[in-house]
Amino acid sequence: MNKNLLYRSIPKVDVLLEDSAIQELTGRYGKETVMESVHIETDRLRAYIAKSENEEEARKEISLLVSRVEKTVTDMHTPNMRMVVNGTGTILHTNLGRAPISEEHMKKVISLVSGYSNLEYNLDAGKRGERYSHFEKLLCRLTGAEAAMAVNNNASSVLLILSSLAKGGEVIVSRGELIEIGGKFRIPDVMEQSGASLVEVGTTNKTHYDDYEDAVTEETKALLKVHTSNYRIVGFTDSVGIDELIPLAREKDIPVIEDLGSGVLIDLAKYGLAHEPTVQESIAKGADVVCFSGDKLLGGPQAGIIIGKKKYIDKMKKNQLTRALRIDKFTAATLELVLQEYLSEEKAVQNIPVLRMLSESQESVAGRAHRLCGILKERKLPVKTEVKPCESQIGGGSLPLERIPSTAVTIRPEEISVNELEERMRRLPVPIIPRTVNDEILLDMRTVSEQEINVIAGQLAVSGILVK
Numbered sequence: 001m002n003k004n005l006l007y008r009s010i011p012k013v014d015v016l017l018e019d020s021a022i023q024e025l026t027g028r029y030g031k032e033t034v035m036e037s038v039h040i041e042t043d044r045l046r047a048y049i050a051k052s053e054n055e056e057e058a059r060k061e062i063s064l065l066v067s068r069v070e071k072t073v074t075d076m077h078t079p080n081m082r083m084v085v086n087g088t089g090t091i092l093h094t095n096l097g098r099a100p101i102s103e104e105h106m107k108k109v110i111s112l113v114s115g116y117s118n119l120e121y122n123l124d125a126g127k128r129g130e131r132y133s134h135f136e137k138l139l140c141r142l143t144g145a146e147a148a149m150a151v152n153n154n155a156s157s158v159l160l161i162l163s164s165l166a167k168g169g170e171v172i173v174s175r176g177e178l179i180e181i182g183g184k185f186r187i188p189d190v191m192e193q194s195g196a197s198l199v200e201v202g203t204t205n206k207t208h209y210d211d212y213e214d215a216v217t218e219e220t221k222a223l224l225k226v227h228t229s230n231y232r233i234v235g236f237t238d239s240v241g242i243d244e245l246i247p248l249a250r251e252k253d254i255p256v257i258e259d260l261g262s263g264v265l266i267d268l269a270k271y272g273l274a275h276e277p278t279v280q281e282s283i284a285k286g287a288d289v290v291c292f293s294g295d296k297l298l299g300g301p302q303a304g305i306i307i308g309k310k311k312y313i314d315k316m317k318k319n320q321l322t323r324a325l326r327i328d329k330f331t332a333a334t335l336e337l338v339l340q341e342y343l344s345e346e347k348a349v350q351n352i353p354v355l356r357m358l359s360e361s362q363e364s365v366a367g368r369a370h371r372l373c374g375i376l377k378e379r380k381l382p383v384k385t386e387v388k389p390c391e392s393q394i395g396g397g398s399l400p401l402e403r404i405p406s407t408a409v410t411i412r413p414e415e416i417s418v419n420e421l422e423e424r425m426r427r428l429p430v431p432i433i434p435r436t437v438n439d440e441i442l443l444d445m446r447t448v449s450e451q452e453i454n455v456i457a458g459q460l461a462v463s464g465i466l467v468k
């Protein structure tokens with residue numbers, strides 16, 4: 001084969017740039033990335049020819065040059081982060097973005113962030129305001145606290161609280177509460193970062209009031225309670241409640257801090273789940289400072305919400321760290337809208353996706369399962385598909401033992417393996433993330449919306465991923 005002839009038949013750059021498809025790309029994306037892609041793909045082509053032993057294949061590669069350039073340019077301009085269908089049934093899936101925000105709420109946020117807003121401007125006074133002002137009163141009303149603020153996430157809350165109230169001093173924590181949350185967020189490590197020193201008391205399974213009392217010294221700056229969000233110690237156990245610690249803390253004039261992890265504002269027992277201590281209960285029991293996540297069971301944007309006595313919250317607002325940990329306008333705007341829903345529990349459960357998914361009846365979930373299964377059967381795809389009962393999880397390190405009865409659509413491909421199908425589903429334009437159980441693909445419909453039924457069915461039907 002004559003390689004020189006092949007090299008010469010590669011279109012020159014200026015000729016390529018005249019190509020109508022390439023010109024259209026330049027119009028859409030600008031000349032920079034088009035030029036870059038032309039160079040990348042012609043270099044690749046030369047390297048291919050250098051190694052090739054087959055003239056026919058090499059000519060085919062040359063004829064594909066323009067479409068290769070098109071793909072490279074398009075890929076550069078396609079956002080890597082995109083929507084996926086969560087078929088796992090895990091409602092707060094940390095890897096899939098934790099709490100989804102409703103479209104209604106996001107529509108309202110658009111006008112606040114695409115133009116200017118009163119984020120830090122007090123319209124009544126005509127001067128500088130506070131970014132927490134938009135939701136501070138609301139949080140106080142909902143929880144009974146005196147003051148409130150929010151930072152980037154709940155890990156930041158813990159850091160800021162300890163740094164503001166206990167730097168250079170000691171903080172007492174039960175050994176049963178020295179948790180790791182995930183992503184290596186460990187209470188002892190955060191404590192070290194904050195400049196406070198940890199005093200561990202009790203044992204893994206039992207901590208008594210005396211343990212706290214004996215550990216309090218002149219150096220003690222706070223008593224910290226941490227909700228063991230993602231695990232449970234059961235059996236021969238004992239722990240000391242906030243209410244029992246209050247008299248000791250008052251006597252020593254130090255605060256009791258509680259890290260609740262998930263911020264629950266409603267009684268989940270009403271919806272068939274275990275009762276999870278609510279934020280209001282913590283405040284009512286006398287906790288001086290309470291913190292929780294915005295995007296766990298609260299169902300809002302990623303944030304760390306801190307509420308409690310005004311004198312402590314004021315200290316935190318003045319801490320230099322607050323500037324580094326502060327929330328942005330997207331979060332401030334979304335948080336206010338989500339918290340407003342809680343003014344009526346009924347509205348909150350309807351309008352906050354996390355609460356809606358959590359409380360939806362199995363029959364209602366089953367309706368979606370039957371609709372999806374029906375469409376898949378109607379299209380006569382090479383799969384066996386059935387509607388089966390399954391169990392959803394809460395996830396996000398919340399209520400680790402709870403399971404919610406749910407309904408799934410199972411898919412067993414006839415021509416390819418389950419693993420192959422699982423991988424192909426991940427690579428779809430709208431990736432579908434299923435569970436694989438007992439050698440079948442399982443889509444738990446609790447976390448799949450009505451609109452997503454067509455997204456799933458459409459992609460399975462036309463993408464050809466079901467055939468060999």
Ligand SMILES: *Cc1c(COP(=O)(O)O)cnc(C)c1O
Nearest residue numbers: 153154155181227229260261293
């Ligand atoms: C989840 C959790 C955190 C961390 O919250 P993020 O919002 O993920 O930063 C801290 N403490 C507890 C007890 C938690 O459950």
